[in-house]
């Protein structure tokens with residue numbers, strides 16, 4: 001019985017949402033456009049968008065984004081994400097986006113839930129990383145299923161660090177390297193503390209806080 005329950009949980013965890021890429025993309029909000037943000041599907045049309053913070057399936061256990069939240073990134077990440085996706089597509093893989101632009105007030109709520117700067121960036125007076133739409137949280141899918149990376153998103157354990165070997169199989173390490181290499185080809189660098197987090201150019205530069213809706 002226990003084995004059956006575990007199998008069901010695993011299937012749910014690795015199930016991919018349907019890819020919707022037939023309909024034309026609606027324009028981003030005027031605020032997003034003014035801030036230079038684009039919908040990631042405009043550069044990666046086959047991207048799987050699974051924004052976990054728009055669901056209860058996240059470490060806070062509550063939806064932090066509206067249900068119609070979009071994966072918005074700064075336009076400077078566009079060519080690199082397209083290049084990474086093209087390299088992966090040629091090998092039979094698809095990029096899955098778990099998080100993209102994250103509004104400042106959501107970052108505050110996350111830090112209040114897990115006040116540990118090793119796992120959740122401490123919100124400040126400036127926007128960096130996700131708050132500046134310069135970082136993305138991604139994984140890979142192949143054949144309609146998530147690729148096994150060894151941990152789920154936001155697994156706050158040492159196994160989630162990008163180069164972990166303890167408790168991470170050789171295949172899982174190779175899968176992480178495959179993702180890292182493709183993202184690096186697009187100029188996006190992994191954060192050593194989380195295998196799924198990648199920074200685009202200038203992600204660490206402090207910028208004015210964006211007042212842009214995520215939907």
Ligand SMILES: [Zn+2]
Nearest residue numbers: 135136137197
């Ligand atoms: Zn991240």
